[in-house]
Amino acid sequence: DAKTTQPTSMDCAEGRAANLPCNHSTISGNEYVYWYRQIHSQGPQYIIHGLKNNETNEMASLIITEDRKSSTLILPHATLRDTAVYYCIAGAYNTDKLIFGTGTRLQVFP
Amino acid sequence: ETGVTQSPTHLIKTRGQQVTLRCSSQSGHNTVSWYQQALGQGPQFIFQYYREEENGRGNFPPRFSGLQFPNYSSELNVNALELDDSALYLCASSWNPRGTEAFFGQGTRLTVV
Numbered sequence: 350d351a352k353t354t355q356p357t358s359m360d361c362a363e364g365r366a367a368n369l370p371c372n373h374s375t376i377s378g379n380e381y382v383y384w385y386r387q388i389h390s391q392g393p394q395y396i397i398h399g400l401k402n403n404e405t406n407e408m409a410s411l412i413i414t415e416d417r418k419s420s421t422l423i424l425p426h427a428t429l430r431d432t433a434v435y436y437c438i439a440g441a442y443n444t445d446k447l448i449f450g451t452g453t454r455l456q457v458f459p
Numbered sequence: 460e461t462g463v464t465q466s467p468t469h470l471i472k473t474r475g476q477q478v479t480l481r482c483s484s485q486s487g488h489n490t491v492s493w494y495q496q497a498l499g500q501g502p503q504f505i506f507q508y509y510r511e512e513e514n515g516r517g518n519f520p521p522r523f524s525g526l527q528f529p530n531y532s533s534e535l536n537v538n539a540l541e542l543d544d545s546a547l548y549l550c551a552s553s554w555n556p557r558g559t560e561a562f563f564g565q566g567t568r569l570t571v572v
Contacts, residue, residue, distance in 0.1 A: 392463070392549050392563030393502065436501060446492065446515055447551075447561065449501030 353437045358454040361431075367424040369453050371437030374418040379441050382413060384422045386433040387452070393436065396422065427457045462486060463552050463564035471570045472540050480535045480567045484552030490514070491533040492561065493525060494549040502549055508533055509555075537569075545571045 354372040361367040373382060383398040397404055397411045399420070404411045410423040424431055436452040462485035472478050484491050490509045494502035504517035508527035522538040531552070537544055547568050551561040 390565075392551070392565050393561075394563070395560050398560075446504035446507060446517060447494075447502075448504070449494075451499075451501050 353439050353450055355435070355437050355450065355453045357451070358456065360456050360458060361424075361427045363429060363457055363459050364426055367427040367431065367455060367457070369422040369424075369435050369437075369455065370419065371422070372419045373437070373439040376417055376439045377441075380439045381442055382411065382420050383438040383440065383447065384409070384411065385436045385438065385447070385449075386431075387436070388430075388433040393449075396435075427455075429457050429459065431455065432457045463550060463562050465548075465550050465564040465567050467567060468565065469568045469570075471572060474540055474542060474571055476540050477536065477538045478540060478569060480537075480548050480550075480569070482533045482535070482550030482552075482564060484531045484533065484550075485562050488552035488554050488562070489531050490553045490555060491527055491531065492551045492553070493533070493535045494551065495519070495544075496547040496549060496566070498546075505535070540571045542571050545569060 381398050381400050384396040385393040387393045396408050397406055399411045413420045434452040434454050436449050438447050464483045466481045492507040493505040496502040505519050506516040507514045511527045524536045527533045547566040549563050549566045551563045553561045
C-alpha cells in the first residue's frame with residue numbers, strides 16, 4: 350500500500366470550507382484513496398473514497414489530481430462537530446486492511 | 460452510531476494475564492477486523508476474520524489471536540499481556556473482506572499495569 354503524507358494539524362473557522370490535503374506520490378494504478386475521521390474517544394468513521402474521478406457525498410468532496418499523486422478532502426461548511434483527526438489512506442480495493450498514518454488534526458473554531 | 464458494539468469499554472489487567480475482547484458486527488456484515496491504537500497514533504491492523512477464518516494478519520505476535528462465530532461476532536484474545544499492549548482496541552465490520560466502508564465500534568480501552 351502506498352504511503353500517504355498529511356499535515357499534522359490545521360485550523361478552520363466554523364462555516365468556512367475545510368480543505369485537507371494528502372500526498373500519495375507512490376500510489377499505484379489499482380489503489381484507491383480513502384478518507385476516515387476519528388472524533389475524540391470514538392472509533393474511526395468512513396467519509397469517502399475515490400480512484401480517479403472527483404467524488405462527492407453528503408459529508409464531503411474528494412478532489413484527486415490528474416496524476417493521482419495528491420488529493421484534497423473538502424468539508425464545505427465546517428462545524429464544531431467536524432473537529433477530529435482525519436486519515437487519508439491509499440490502498441487496493443481488494444485489500445484486507447486499512448493502513449492508517451498519524452492523520453491531520455483538524456480544529457474548527459467558532 | 461454504526462451498529463458495531465464492543466465490550467467491555469474499559470479494562471485493567473496485570474502484566475502476564477490474558478484478556479478477551481468482544482465485538483458484535485453490524486447486521487448483514489460477514490467480516491470483522493481488529494485494530495490496535497496506541498495513544499497519539501493511528502490504528503494498526505491486527506487481523507481480519509471472514510466467514511470464521513482468518514483472512515489476513517498484521518505484524519503482531521501469535522499471542523494475539525482471534526475467533527469469529529457463526530453469527531459473525533468476534534473475539535480478540537491476548538495472552539501474556541505486556542505493558543505495551545495498553546491501547547484502544549478497535550473492531551471494524553464490513554460486508555466483505557474489502558477494506559472499503561468499514562464500520563468501527565467505539566473500542567475497548569485496555570490498560571496493562
